Amino acid sequence: MASCSPLYFSTPFPTLPSSPSLPKLPRLPFHPSLLSHPFTHKPLPLAFSTGIRGASGSGRFFCRAKASMAEKGKGKVEVFDSEDDLSVSLAKYTADLADKFSKERGSFTVVLSGGSLIKSLRKLVEPPYVDAVDWSTWHVFWVDERVVPKDHDDSNYKLALDGFLSKVPILPGKVYAINDALPAEGAADDYETCLKHLVKSNVISVSAATGFPKFDLMLLGVGPDGHVASLFPGHPLVKENEKWVTFIKNSPKPPPERITFTFPVINSSANIALVVCGAGKAGPVHAALGNDQNSDPLPVGMVSPEGELVWFLDKDAASKL
Template sequence: MLINHYSVFIPISLLDSVDRQFDYILRGCHCSARSLARNMAFEGSMKDRGEVRIHESLDELSTDLADYIAELSEVSVKEHGVFTVALSGGSLINLMRKLCDAPYNKTVDWSKWYIFWADERVVAKTHVDSNYKLAKDHLFSKLPIVPSHVYPINDSLTAEEAASDYKFVIRQLVRIRVINVSNISDCPKFDLILLGMGPDGHVASLFPNHSVLEEKNEWVTFITNSPKPPPERITFTLPVINSAANVVVVATGGGKAEAASMAIDDVGPECLGLPARMVQPGVGKLVWFLDNEAASKLKRFS
């Protein structure tokens, strides 16, 4: 199959991907032909590093991301009655804001959403640095999400205490089967973990060369010396992230192009310790949402 003008050959092995992409168009996702071709071509060659979706604009990325999240929500609710989602903060929340618009605000079953944080700053919920505040202001206040289904950290505790408390909350929800358990570990299996990526390749509050990357036993841990302020944070560990059914990593802007290349391309063993590259779901699906600038140094499109 040949897409004219852009001359991207789509092998037989990508027919399923073609069906999915054209289904997005029929459902109203206005992706450009060039972006569509690039996404499909890249998807077939990224078995180890997941599926990569490259977008012409932030608006296009935001629409595709909303489509993807809504689709996962529908599947999860049909399969087991709930949709468990863990968020990070930063620009990711702004890119999710299309979920507040039609058709998603009416068609998504928001009553089945259970929301957690893959990482959080240990500050008051009203503080400008709070990931909870950011999500509440831009998402929760505009959607019919059940307030008791939202699980912020206990901001009255120290970082260490908050991490322990959050782990206890998650364990209780695993025990009553709100959150599934991974088949390959004893970790919780969230339906979706949404992550941003920093210019240094950090995800959640897992920073390069930090000892927390070696944590294998805890579900939630803490740091008191974050390279980015504020210094005290709690974060999911890599085993929990890699036990999720679906992981999405979003990166936009030229400042993240080098980290995206190191995380996605086969660029040598020196990149193996990059946190974003260590996101490798055991049996789940990993999808990267990039704009053109963040994808500009990927080998396949440079």
């Protein structure tokens, strides 16, 4: 196997109980001048709920003053009053999927990104999840990584370790960090080799439609310029359609050397959560979800998984919709 070294130890926890389905929420019309379909200009449905349900796993969370809307091709959009409400819902969403795939397949493959995403996962390290999730089934990957030592402040691995992974009992050998002793090209090839080994051993599923690895859940952030992973606007890597993992040596955002999953891998995912907070990211959110037609979409607008896409937005990130 490629170098994906075990870095911490744990004991298994009981599985999370399955969640009963909740009745559908009433749907209310929304004025098309505020939010409409980018092509038909027809109003999208909007659903509201108040209060928070399911704190002990009794159903999906509905956070106070959250607005939900769905549109074909753009996924489900959820807007929260605060980043804290968003984090509560994201924890429940992640735990529910972990429970589902763990029961179906005996494992749960989850892909992390850097930036503010790890902060938004903080509720998973609190009750009820820290003691109820079956962490022994988790396999953790990175959608991109900076080619720096693992203890460097720029490392996405270090960010995840400090803020999340060190607080939950993931089993040895199931946290797949890059080989930071290699240069960017070698680290990308090594990581792709690691993924192919895990596909052959049936840890990672394969998309029947594309042949690319199909992760159970990919948790993505968005940059102020609209980049996802280390796929930046206007960069040739955005169009890479053969490699699973590639590298960049001239990133417009430092550090310059990185590895990244390509869009075919990202979009083969069973589930993607796009987690976006802050007014500084309202522009790319609007570019991806608003009414403007752009022949050259930002990378965030190119996220379109085989399975479910859910946007988790705080009200500041959604302020231009």
